[in-house]
Amino acid sequence: MGKIIGIDLGTTNSCVAVVEGGKPVVIQNAEGGRTTPSVVAFTKDGQRLVGQLAKRQAVTNPHNTVYSIKRFMGRANNEVPNEISQVPFKVVSGLKGQAAVHVDVEQKTLLHRKSVP
Amino acid sequence: MSKKKNKEELMEKETEEMLRQLQDDNPEQAQAEPDEITSIREKARTLEAEIADWKDKYLRSMADFDNYRRRSQEEKSDWIKRASEKLALSICDVWDNFDRALMQLNPEQKEDSFVKGIILIDQQLKSALEREGVKRIEAVGEEFDPNLNEALTHIPSDYEEGIVAAVIQNGYLMNDKLIRPARVAVSSGLKNTFEQDK
Numbered sequence: 001m002g003k004i005i006g007i008d009l010g011t012t013n014s015c016v017a018v019v020e021g022g023k024p025v026v027i028q029n030a031e032g033g034r035t036t037p038s039v040v041a042f043t044k045d046g047q048r049l050v051g052q053l054a055k056r057q058a059v060t061n062p063h064n065t066v067y068s069i070k071r072f073m074g075r076a077n078n079e080v081p082n083e084i085s086q087v088p089f090k091v092v093s094g095l096k097g098q099a100a101v102h103v104d105v106e107q108k109t110l111l112h113r114k115s116v117p
Numbered sequence: 118m119s120k121k122k123n124k125e126e127l128m129e130k131e132t133e134e135m136l137r138q139l140q141d142d143n144p145e146q147a148q149a150e151p152d153e154i155t156s157i158r159e160k161a162r163t164l165e166a167e168i169a170d171w172k173d174k175y176l177r178s179m180a181d182f183d184n185y186r187r188r189s190q191e192e193k194s195d196w197i198k199r200a201s202e203k204l205a206l207s208i209c210d211v212w213d214n215f216d217r218a219l220m221q222l223n224p225e226q227k228e229d230s231f232v233k234g235i236i237l238i239d240q241q242l243k244s245a246l247e248r249e250g251v252k253r254i255e256a257v258g259e260e261f262d263p264n265l266n267e268a269l270t271h272i273p274s275d276y277e278e279g280i281v282a283a284v285i286q287n288g289y290l291m292n293d294k295l296i297r298p299a300r301v302a303v304s305s306g307l308k309n310t311f312e313q314d315k
Binding site: 021 | 178181182184185188195199261263264266267268269270271279295298303
């Protein structure tokens with residue numbers, strides 16, 4: 001029997017808790033916050049930023065900052081035209097017509113979902 | 118651990134002995150009733166499993182408790198730190214406002230003895246904060262760093278693209294830990310190229 005952890009993957013914020021002594025305790029992130037923004041960014045130099053850091057640089061790097069990804073998860077690309085118009089990153093049709101995010105990093109194209117079999 | 122093992126062995130021996138005694142007491146019956154023996158053996162086995170289960174639970178709860186104690190100690194020291202960070206941050210706002218107010222002074226006013234006193238108080242406030250390890254983030258002209266800065270907008274400026282062009286709200290570090298990121302405007306490149314783009 002291992003440790004029990006719970007993850008709340010939210011549209012805007014995410015939170016992780018671990019069961020300790022029969023009660024869940026929220027784990028803080030490196031910055032001391034109890035929730036972490038559900039944001040991932042790919043910088044020009046190929047770095048990957050997560051959470052608060054990604055959120056802070058969103059304005060300077062809107063095309064490669066992915067947020068509100070939960071709105072697209074598990075949905076077909078042609079099913080979410082409204083959501084697509086609300087986000088600055090590029091949403092394309094991925095595997096089996098599912099919504100996928102196109103990220104440009106050093107002329108490379110990361111198509112999430114493509115790596116998933 | 119070894120004690121417990123010994124105990125288990127001892128119990129096993131005792132059960133064996135009990136069984137032997139049973140057989141010795143009325144050998145015919147024992148042979149006639151092997152069911153009873155198997156049931157006792159089975160019971161011993163289930164009890165053993167139960168012991169192992171409880172032992173596991175005991176060890177786990179001990180480890181859990183140890184973790185809990187460690188974490189609550191860490192949390193306590195964290196709270197103290199965080200409380201002072203919060204206080205420092207609210208005083209940093211006063212520092213910012215002092216700066217804004219003093220920026221409005223014209224050269225004549227600066228000669229006024231009352232104003233001089235105010236400037237000294239401003240310096241005293243800064244040195245008090247610095248003694249506590251509070252440092253203002255100097256962002257203008259530096260490359261935008263999401264570890265320290267928060268981008269609020271992109272503006273055309275004489276700085277290269279990706280360089281902080283202006284600070285909108287000062288950010289602060291306390292003992293090299295970020296307590297508030299500097300809210301900044303990041304340069305989108307040279308002013309004239311922006312005009313051309315238009």
